[in-house]
Amino acid sequence: MADTTGHPTDTEAPSGPDSTPRRSSWKHIGPGIVVAATGVGAGDLVATLIAGGNFGYTLLWAAVVGCLVKISLAEAAGRWHLATGRTLFDGWAGLGRWTGWFFVVYAVVWGFVYGAAAMSSSALPLQALFPGVMDLKAWAVACGLAGLVFVWFNRYAVFEKVMTVLVGVMFVVTVYLAVRVTPHLGQAFAGLLPVLPDEKDSVLNTLGLIGGVGGTITLAAYGYWVNAKGWTDTGWMKVMRLDNRVAYLTTGVFVVAMLFVGAELLHSANVAISSGDQGLIQLGDILADTYGRATSTFFLIGFFATSFTSLIGVWHGVSLMFADFVARTRDRAPAAGTEVASGARERSWPFRAYLLWLTFPPIVLLFQGQPFRLIILYGVLGAAFLPFLALTLLLLLNSSRTPAPWRNGPLSNTLLVLAGTLFLVLCVKQVLDQPWADFL
Numbered sequence: 001m002a003d004t005t006g007h008p009t010d011t012e013a014p015s016g017p018d019s020t021p022r023r024s025s026w027k028h029i030g031p032g033i034v035v036a037a038t039g040v041g042a043g044d045l046v047a048t049l050i051a052g053g054n055f056g057y058t059l060l061w062a063a064v065v066g067c068l069v070k071i072s073l074a075e076a077a078g079r080w081h082l083a084t085g086r087t088l089f090d091g092w093a094g095l096g097r098w099t100g101w102f103f104v105v106y107a108v109v110w111g112f113v114y115g116a117a118a119m120s121s122s123a124l125p126l127q128a129l130f131p132g133v134m135d136l137k138a139w140a141v142a143c144g145l146a147g148l149v150f151v152w153f154n155r156y157a158v159f160e161k162v163m164t165v166l167v168g169v170m171f172v173v174t175v176y177l178a179v180r181v182t183p184h185l186g187q188a189f190a191g192l193l194p195v196l197p198d199e200k201d202s203v204l205n206t207l208g209l210i211g212g213v214g215g216t217i218t219l220a221a222y223g224y225w226v227n228a229k230g231w232t233d234t235g236w237m238k239v240m241r242l243d244n245r246v247a248y249l250t251t252g253v254f255v256v257a258m259l260f261v262g263a264e265l266l267h268s269a270n271v272a273i274s275s276g277d278q279g280l281i282q283l284g285d286i287l288a289d290t291y292g293r294a295t296s297t298f299f300l301i302g303f304f305a306t307s308f309t310s311l312i313g314v315w316h317g318v319s320l321m322f323a324d325f326v327a328r329t330r331d332r333a334p335a336a337g338t339e340v341a342s343g344a345r346e347r348s349w350p351f352r353a354y355l356l357w358l359t360f361p362p363i364v365l366l367f368q369g370q371p372f373r374l375i376i377l378y379g380v381l382g383a384a385f386l387p388f389l390a391l392t393l394l395l396l397l398n399s400s401r402t403p404a405p406w407r408n409g410p411l412s413n414t415l416l417v418l419a420g421t422l423f424l425v426l427c428v429k430q431v432l433d434q435p436w437a438d439f440l
Contacts, residue, residue: 028239030160031225032247035074037167038218038313040251042121042306045258046279051209052262053272055199057184059209060191063255066210067248069422072415073386074222074247076393076408078240081223081337082233083406088223089324090335091396100329102388106381107322110217111314111354113378115362118311119144121277125303128281137366143311148359151315152352155343156228159316166305170254173302178257180291181264188260204429211426216382220389221317222247227340228320234406265290277307319354326350376434383423383430390420 022028051059080091092099123139134142151159196202226240265286266273273279273286280303288296323345328335345351394416397408408416 022235022239026242029243029246030164031078031222031229031231031240032243032245033167033250034160034163034225034313034317035218035222036247036250036254037163037170037309038221038317039070039216039310040170040254040306041118041310042124042277042280042303044255045303045306046273046275046277047209048255048258049262049266049279049283050273050275051205052259052264053266054205054262055197056263056267057187057191057259058195058197059206060188060256060259061194062206062209063259064192064252067252067255069210069415069419070219070251071244071248072412073219073389073393073419075241075244076397076412076416077220077223077389078226078244079237079406080393080396080402081226082231082237082240083402085232085337087227087324087328087335087337087340088220089321089328091401092392093328093335094401095392095395099388099392100325102384103321103325106217106385107318107325107354108357109374109377110381110385111318111358112361113365113374114314115144115358116140116365118147118307118314119362119366121307122304122311124277124281125284125300125307128284129297129300129304140366141363143308144359144363147308147312147315148355150312151319151355155346156225156316159312160225160229163309163313166309167250169305170302170309171250173298173305174254174257177287177295177299177302178260180295181261183260183264187263207422207426211386211422216385217318217321218313219386221313221321223337224317224320224324224340224345227337228343228346230341232337232341237406315355315358319351319358320345322354323348323351379434380427380431383427386423387420387427390416390423394420 048063051063077088080086080088084091089103092103119140120136122143123136126139126143127134127136150162154162196206199205222244226236226243231240261283265271265283271286273282284296284300284303287299320340324335324340327339327345327348327350339345394408394413396402397406397416398413399407
């Protein structure tokens, strides 16, 4: 008997002394909430909002497919951690030194630019909520320092609780907005049919929406959060799978709700907004004009929750991965999930060093502007990460590195190949779109 991902159920897996299957229960849910909150940032909401504004409900199906694709990647990462008792970086290291070089270059360049972007995104709604108190750069620095202090002094358990509260705020705000704009449900259901808009570049726009639904490196961090929760063996496999599905059901609610808002508030009125985070500030102004200042304020609170969860999620999750990278490189010993579960990684100097890297160097970018060549590298590396993740998971989970009962089934392989192909196409497009002549 197999589950929906094409793998054996927990009852079919051999049970060792530490792998007694746990019943899947809602009370265990946690890492999925964290990965959903981190993966859905302001940029995802803007992209979905613009898709709804440009195409109405036509691409609703693409948003749903995007969630299904990401489920397969996060589930595979979590399954590796639980099935082997080793971390994902330990698996990558077994594939060759090239994986370590890719990760460290990615972590350094991506983290430097992302830090500034995350701080600015969190600052925008605060500046709108409290006009005249501080300028945008001061708010951004305050958000970065708040994230640093929070993650530095708290372990995973507290981090998860705060993320859960902020996700609750995001959920209430997005669902309220979706109901407030009074969606046309008949058109929405029609949008579940896989139809492409009759416009130029509709295929690439559709692929971009599918690929942009919630998460980049946070999908790889999911396995680390699973371990940090205390799940370190196959006994937690069924719980992890439920947790992962909840993550992308939650993500789906966020994305579909914002597509409803775009379709009803922007598409119907033929209103366009900016493609950056400023687009959400514009949406706040539109909501104030249409439904009143109270609705706009409520939305800005949700905007802040969305941005700040992404900030502290990356501050914690990617720092955890970087700490594991350093430990594996320095000790040359297998990196065990139990080390993450014990909290040792969160207390280590590499974890805190990367926290500082995410916070202080990016502050310079806030005041001096983002260097052109670095932005190009950031875009290319970001686009390349998900094909890298899909490829390495396929290699790890179809080999003897993974115990036989937990290797990929046909459905998992199909979804991972689909995900890898999708993200490779988007990566090539991103590379071709860069102004390389100016770069060189």
